[in-house]
Amino acid sequence: MSSADDAPGLMVTEAPAETGAPEIGPPSPRHGEIVDALAAELGDGFLAHHYSAHDAWVRVAPTSWRQAGRICQEKLGLNYFCFIAGLDWQLAPDLGAEKRWDPDAEATEDPGDGPGNWSTGVAGGDTRFGVFARLYDVIRHVGLTLKTDAGDSAPRAESWVPLFRGADWHEREAWEMYGIEFDGHPGLRHLYLPGEFEGFPLRKDFPLLAREVKPWPGLVNVEGLPGEEGDEGEEAAES
Amino acid sequence: MSVTEQQKIAYVSAQAADARINFELETEGMTLSIGPQHPATHGTLRVLVRLDGEQVVWADPIPGYMHRGYEKLCEVRDYAQVTTLINRIDWLGSFANEVPFILAAEELMGIEAPPRAQYIRTVLFEMARIANLTLFLGDMGVQLGAITPVFYAFRDREYVLNLIEGATGGRFHPNFDRIGGLKDDLPKGWIDETKVVMRRIRRFCDEIDDLLVGNRIFENRCRGIGVIPRDIALEYGLSGANARASGIDFDIRRDEDSPLAWKHADWKVWTHPDGDSFARFWLRQQEVRESTKIVEQLLDGLPAGPIRAKTPARIRVPKGEVWMHTENPLGEMGYYVVSDGSPGGPFRCKIRTPSFSNVSIVPWLLRGVLVPDVITILASLYFILGDIDR
Amino acid sequence: MLVAGTFLGIHAAYWNETVLKVVLILSLALAVAGAFVQVYLFKMVSHLQSRLGPMESGPHGSLQLMAEVLKFLQKEDTRPAKADRWVFGAAPFLVIMSTMLIYVVIPIGPRGVVANLDVGVLYALAVSSISVIAVLMAGWASANKYSLIGGLRAAGQLIAYELPLVLAVVGVVMQAGSLNLQQIVASQAHFKIFGVGGVGLFAIPQFAGLLIFVISSQAELTQTPFDMPVAESELVAGWMTEYTGFRFLIFFIGEFATAGGLAALAAILFLGGWWLPGMGAHWGQLAWAREGVGLAVMFAKVMLVGFLIFWVRFSFPRFREDQLQAFAWKFLIPLSLADILITGIAKVAVRA
């Protein structure tokens, strides 16, 4: 089965409101029906969609996020709430070759990065932060991933708790890990981390302290021969 | 087994409902903290419970005592290292954690494991399920006071773990799955040994039938306790035996055309209309029996051939996103892998674990319940702390 | 000096006799409790669960009881700061007192009984219910939330199961025509069913009584399936949570000695006590050996009932609090009343 390879280095943001020509057709008629029904219901809230060999993605405007969820739950039969989670598209600048623990990984300074121009994944997205959810229909065995943008600096999104009570914990976790505020959530409080924890761990710019403190044992330190100077014996890592 | 009368369930649900009403009265009750060190919670989950006499008025589980930050760790490791990491999420059925992640990576890379590898993956997947659920069958007994079943469970589970160690090298953390197939093939004589152990596990299930399922006291403690209606189960995303106990006929092994070898064996997906603790227990017991049948049929039809497809020495997963989920012993476990095409590990790896959703229903479920029933309900939901906290 | 009585054929001054009786009771109670713990709680339970049990202390784990007692003795005997000092200290000894008093009336041979009271059965059951007060004292005095709940639950349960215990005995007493335990054993000896002599067990006509008695004694001992007060999964050890060291040992001995006492009562009332078909005949010179044989028979029957208690304890889950009470009030008591009714009718109509 061929997995759809997006155009390499998708740099340019997708033009909004244009549904983007799908490379391949819907994996099954059921996926096609759902996406078309959603497109009809949401009108211009329906920004982009994408099909792969097995799955379907739909990106909706942040304002019609809860409406999309309600349509899926009530009209399209996708009433099994799988999960909600956050996304952070910023490439971690300090995870360069050295810290990437892969000596021949080239530096990941991607010129295209910066506000308003993120290389986001499938079905695109314009802002750094995003929220994505997965719903499933247990009778017709079809699933759908919904995505939306949450903004660059102070991410916000509409809460799904009025639709699915199970979303409570998931959104608390997304708030705790990414700092995404969910409007209409009964009580955004810490789920995993202690009360006085500052910072949002899953953001790409949050340092992983354990690896800062300890030097990486993989650095090659094989001293050269005593007599030689300069040639291949000296790349012991004092750099 | 006579099915509970509808009005008995309605009575218990009504009792739970009016307990919720008097919740607003805010009587000065006793706040009890069950956990984080408590026999009823599999690991360090703390459930804050406010009592009015012996009845629970408000309950709030507090996870996070074992939060290891898996999703952050996956972002700084490459694919082989992530596999060693993720079989520690649900440490009881640990091979079952590796499979969806590896399937996701294979789907992104467009690699298909050879049929023999798919068969052996499914066999080890089902043996992880047996190892996981036999412990549950014994543990549910001990939570309700019967000390003997848990010894039988550990005795027979030991044979399954020895088999897993014989094939993979690790009893609890096999780390045996590779992109494109498995690390090695089965050792000589493994199949016949497994057949013997499967018969022994079925005999264990019959013993549990005699000891617990047929026991009137056990029935009194479980029937009509912790009733979860179908739509509430869907809303909270309950999966696995917890969902099937509420009448949701949903099993990923049968409903989705996963590349593994479940479609080559005929086995039955059991559901139960009641949605109470007894249904969840009884379902998991049937699931163990079905798993032993799957293992036997797949081992009979094991195709010959290579164990691993050709993969490039340096794994480079192309850019793209995929959602891959399987029916793990505890429920639906899935990985949403985002790859940016770099040689390192996944760019973002969302891990959807079954126990996280299964426990998120506890605040709704525990209202209006007696203290001893709190233990029964927590035991019947059967969650593992590694799953909740990730 | 009071008239020196003869006890077991030994002529001794009055206070010597008392000392002898006290020694007999203590050794009897400790022997039965020790046998129960060593044989059943350590070894039989392990084999029930397909494991070996303690094997390190003594050949094949035989000295485990000794090790256990020494362990408890050398443990520190703590008391919670806010505990009610005197009440906390007195509770264990009250339990031991109520247990030892049961052994006073238990006959182990034609002349082997410490006090052959005419109201033997009534006395034994009355004394065994003192432990309810001790449990409440322990629960309240340890100033601990869990022991309070445990103590209250235990008190409710012990009282609820006192009734069926007593009612089950009434059938036997009506059949034997006397409250005196020796009389009961004697009447079982001459008891004929449909003309067939020598089968002298009240268990046969009073089978329902035996069932209720054993179930109720299981509840009196707060053992599974009635061990809600000491349920580990919620309350750590019920009212005994705060007790350690010597005081806990006293509770421990009390619990198993009561088990022995109730098993002995069941053996006497339903299984014919020390009687065996050959016991009544003329033994001539060996008359003194009759007590020894009686003791052996009695011990065997007590171990049989004990086996039943522990076998049930490790095979069943536990009742919930309200189911436990409902089972006593709505099922056991009506059943025992029905049993008394039938015995009464049989007694009058058939001269059984």
Place this chain on the structure above:
Amino acid sequence: MPELPENVERAVNIPLGLAKGLKATFMTMLKPAVTVQYPRVKETVAPRARGVISLVEDNCTVCMLCARQCPDWCIYIEGHKDKEPPRREGGKPRTVSKLDRFDIDYGLCMYCGICVEVCPFDALHWSPEFEYSEPSIADLLHDKTRLGQWEQTVPEQPGLEAGADAPKGKKK
């Protein structure tokens, strides 16, 4: 039972159910116990069990692949270069890396087996030995002599199951 069993069928199968439970435990009592009394009787461990990693020192060319791939960063390697006599006489003396220090910290190791798998020169092997616990955690750092000693406990792997392809060269 909260309420009396109405029909006789339920009244019969309640004691029957309880009796079956008792029978189950009683039958187990008759069968032999399964406990293995560990210090005196030792269970045989599967030949593939991952107990401890052993090092064949002269295979190792200090390529640092294992230290780099280890997820837990628990392999510490130091080496030096020196001259080796040429293979063929008259040839140029070869420069070869020699091991100075090869420590595995078993306090950190999670026995995943990546180092054994990734080693191109077959210098690391698994041995099912597991009785090397230490009173102090610092002693869990095994140096290369100790890792060498584990080498003779590496078992001979039995063959593979029927229908499996022949293993390609590298002995895991």
